Amino acid sequence: xxxxxxxxxxxxxxxxxxxxxxxxxxxxxxxxxxxxxxxxxxxxxxxxxxxxxxxxxxxxxxxxxxxxxxxxxxxxxxxxxxxxxxxxxxxxxxxxxxxxxxxxxxxxxxxxxxxxxxxxxxxxxxxxxxxxxxxxxxxxxxxxxxxxxxxxxxxxxxxxxxxxxxxxxxxxxxxxxxxxxxxxxxxxxxxxxxxxxxxxxxxxxxxxxxxxxxxxxxxxxxxxxxxxxxxxxxxxxx
DNA sequence: ACATTAATTATGT
DNA sequence: ACATAATTAATGT
Numbered sequence: 001x002x003x004x005x006x007x008x009x010x011x012x013x014x015x016x017x018x019x020x021x022x023x024x025x026x027x028x029x030x031x032x033x034x035x036x037x038x039x040x041x042x043x044x045x046x047x048x049x050x051x052x053x054x055x056x057x058x059x060x061x062x063x064x065x066x067x068x069x070x071x072x073x074x075x076x077x078x079x080x081x082x083x084x085x086x087x088x089x090x091x092x093x094x095x096x097x098x099x100x101x102x103x104x105x106x107x108x109x110x111x112x113x114x115x116x117x118x119x120x121x122x123x124x125x126x127x128x129x130x131x132x133x134x135x136x137x138x139x140x141x142x143x144x145x146x147x148x149x150x151x152x153x154x155x156x157x158x159x160x161x162x163x164x165x166x167x168x169x170x171x172x173x174x175x176x177x178x179x180x181x182x183x184x185x186x187x188x189x190x191x192x193x194x195x196x197x198x199x200x201x202x203x204x205x206x207x208x209x210x211x212x213x214x215x216x217x218x219x220x221x222x223x224x225x226x227x228x229x230x231x232x233x234x235x236x237x238x
Numbered sequence: 239a240c241a242t243t244a245a246t247t248a249t250g251t
Numbered sequence: 252a253c254a255t256a257a258t259t260a261a262t263g264t
Contacts, residue, residue, distance in 0.1 A: 159240070160239095189255090202257095221256060
């Protein structure tokens with residue numbers, strides 16, 4: 001009854017891992033090599049914290065494989081999912097927004113593989129590597145814009161439209177094509193969806209049940225497949 | 239138009 | 252068998 005924490009280091013990292021990722025795409029091969037040599041790689045089980053809200057931001061991260069949930073802890077102690085990050089994106093980049101502690105908790109939504117670097121390297125990367133800063137600020141901007149959109153949605157749209165929008169975003173960013181539609185590529189509960197849309201899991205459950213009967217979605221426990229995206233778009237614009 | 243409460247059922251280890 | 256997830260109806264604001 002003893003389990004072995006997967007401490008082991010992964011197979012030797014190859015430059016091609018980072019070659020096509022936005023923050024590194026403009027770099028020379030040998031530059032990527034030195035960046036990789038400074039990185040630590042680690043595999044995380046599903047559902048574990050990569051870093052915690054408020055903790056000193058001593059490292060920054062690149063998600064190589066898997067999905068992570070960005071989660072905020074409310075004063076009452078429960079978690080609220082803020083957004084999901086797919087493989088190929090940086091996270092925990094407190095330095096990029098001028099902070100020295102993490103603004104949120106990052107939990108793995110699936111088993112994940114993550115590279116990380118000591119935070120002190122951030123400034124040197126920004127200074128030394130062409131395109132590094134512009135590309136990262138670009139993704140920071142995107143996330144910020146997405147969050148702003150959600151704030152606007154909360155204020156203006158009805159619940160049905162909000163969860164329709166949330167579903168559409170999820171399949172756009174983290175969707176995987178399957179035989180009968182697009183499936184959200186990680187386990188997601190109605191509770192999660194309700195947190196993303198500021199409603200209750202009951203309302204989400206009812207909406208999904210209704211949509212399922214109309215053939216717009218298919219869902220099993222923790223799995224949601226959108227079978228008719230167009231119809232969802234219409235709902236989101238009603 | 240939605241949340242809350244509560245009871246019931248399904249599903250995964 | 253147990254905990255977690257999902258459904259459903261009834262009631263409340």
